[in-house]
Amino acid sequence: MTSAGRFAPSPSGELHVGNLRTAMLAWLFARSTGRDFLMRVEDLDRARAGAEEVQLRDLEAVGVTWDGVVVRQTDRAGFYNAAIERLTAAGLTYECFCTRREIQEAPSAPHAPQGAYPGTCRNFSTAEREIRRASRPAAIRLRSETHEWTVDDRLHGPYTGAVDDFVLRRNDGVTAYNLAVVVDDGQQGVDQVVRGDDLLSSAPRQAYLASLLGLPVPEYAHVPLVLNRDGARLAKRDGAVTLGDLAAVGLSAGEVRDMILESLGLPGVPLGDALDSFDPARLPRKPWVWNGHHQSTLRKGA
Ligand code: GLU
Numbered sequence: 420m421t422s423a424g425r426f427a428p429s430p431s432g433e434l435h436v437g438n439l440r441t442a443m444l445a446w447l448f449a450r451s452t453g454r455d456f457l458m459r460v461e462d463l464d465r466a467r468a469g470a471e472e473v474q475l476r477d478l479e480a481v482g483v484t485w486d487g488v489v490v491r492q493t494d495r496a497g498f499y500n501a502a503i504e505r506l507t508a509a510g511l512t513y514e515c516f517c518t519r520r521e522i523q524e525a526p527s528a529p530h531a532p533q534g535a536y537p538g539t540c541r542n543f544s545t546a547e548r549e550i551r552r553a554s555r556p557a558a559i560r561l562r563s564e565t566h567e568w569t570v571d572d573r574l575h576g577p578y579t580g581a582v583d584d585f586v587l588r589r590n591d592g593v594t595a596y597n598l599a600v601v602v603d604d605g606q607q608g609v610d611q612v613v614r615g616d617d618l619l620s621s622a623p624r625q626a627y628l629a630s631l632l633g634l635p636v637p638e639y640a641h642v643p644l645v646l647n648r649d650g651a652r653l654a655k656r657d658g659a660v661t662l663g664d665l666a667a668v669g670l671s672a673g674e675v676r677d678m679i680l681e682s683l684g685l686p687g688v689p690l691g692d693a694l695d696s697f698d699p700a701r702l703p704r705k706p707w708v709w710n711g712h713h714q715s716t717l718r719k720g721a
Contacts, residue, residue, distance in 0.1 A: 424449025424611040425457040426483065427600070430470035435660035436709060437615070437645030437653040439481050440679045443690060444642050445613035446483045447697045457607055458485035461600075463492045463593055477662045480672035481679070482690030490607065492599050499594040502602045502632055503559060503587055511564075511631060512587060514548060514557035515540040532566060532581035541584060558590040561628065568623035573640035573699055575616070580623035601625050605634030616641035617652065640699065643706045650708075658711045682707045 426442045428434065434442070449456040458478075460471050475489065506512045517525075517539050525537040541562065543551070551557070561584055569579040587598040604612060612622075619641040626636045645653040659665050662672050670678075677687025684701060685693045 421455050421608040422453075422611075423455040423457050423486070423607065423609050424452075424613060425459055425604070425607070425609050426478070426485075427459040427461050427603075427614070428474050428478075429461045429465055430474060431465040431467055432470055432655060433661040433663060434474050434477050435645075435653055435655060435657075436665075436675065436679060437660075437707075439477065439483075439662070439675070440645055440682070440707070441613070441615050441642055442478055442483045443481060443676070443679060444640075444683070444702075446690065447694065448613045448640055448699065449611060450691075451694050451697050452611065454611060455486040455608075456484070457487065457490065457609065459490045459492070459603060459607070461492050461596070463596070463599060466493075473663075477672070480662060481676040490603070492594070492603065495599070495603065496594065498602050498606055499588075499599055502598060506561065506587070506631065507559075509631075511562045512559050513541055513543075513562050513584075514552070515560045515584075515586070515590075516551040516555045516557055518555075530566065532583065535566075535581060535583035536560065536585070538584060556590045556592075558586050559588040560584040560586055561631075563627070565627060568627040570622045570626045570636070570639055572619065572622070573638065574702065574704065575619060575641060578619060578622065580620050582624050582627050585624055597621065597624055597628065601628045601632065601634065604637055605629060605632065610635060610637045611640070612637045613640045613642060615644050617644060642702070643704060645709050646706045647709060648711070653709050657709070660709065660711075 424445055426445045428438065446456055503512065522536060525539050528538050563582050563584050565582050567579050568582045569577055572578050585597055586595045588594055622639050629636050647653050647657045653660060659668050662675060665675050676690065680687050680693050684703060685696050
């Protein structure tokens with residue numbers, strides 16, 4: 420099986436400089452270690468018509484290339500269903516009929532981590548389950564046998580996080596992100612996961628699930644996000660943050676790529692040429708603050 424890294428965008432809109440920076444880092448990590456680089460569109464949820472095309476075009480414009488065809492999660496229901504069936508056969512799932520409100524209002528289980536599913540539906544009898552089934556479609560949850568799990572992260576070191584009975588399939592039938600990502604990474608031979616550090620707290624759940632499915636746990640590197648001037652995660656509303664917006668204020672894709680590389684302590688050059696200078700040990704550990712228009716004016720005046 421191949422050894423690969425990947426980028427897995429959700430096609431919910433245009434990518435902003437933070438997303439592009441994460442993609443470039445994932446590419447640099449993969450290519451500098453001789454790995455393939457895969458592109459997977461996570462379109463199970465929040466997909467917007469036309470977004471995928473623009474995202475892929477913008478990724479190519481900053482030098483992020485990929486091997487093989489683009490994979491879409493909506494084409495992969497068979498893999499997700501098979502994984503849920505295997506877990507179910509092993510007694511590791513259960514049906515959950517709770518509404519969001521019921522979950523919020525239920526007393527939390529003793530020793531359970533904050534925000535964990537309180538276990539309301541975990542031990543229903545067959546008769547109770549049948550009554551509930553008549554009133555509401557069930558979500559499928561993992562019957563977790565642990566409260567926490569530890570992963571090793573290239574930038575964060577050992578990281579221990581909560582594992583609860585998280586959802587594998589939502590009650591509208593949509594496969595949940597945590598299940599899809601684990602099945603896809605395992606099935607596609609992804610052994611290196613580089614993504615924003617907002618997802619670090621999901622890694623223990625995913626690594627635990629991989630271990631239950633007999634899949635190898637990938638190497639993780641959760642990279643710092645890009646923040647706006649107020650210290651919040653960069654978002655579309657923060658002004659000119661996509662390649663399209665930035666082109667309108669006079670910055671080419673190459674110039675944006677160079678700014679991103681420089682923010683990483685790398686030379687502003689075509690992405691492939693930055694490989695020689697790329698050293699994970701020397702990456703900034705702090706978020707990059709995007710100063711918006713100010714930054715683009717400075718750059719143009721330079
Ligand atoms: N699709 C997720 C996102 O765009 C990324 C998932 C992942 O990299 O594991 O936030």
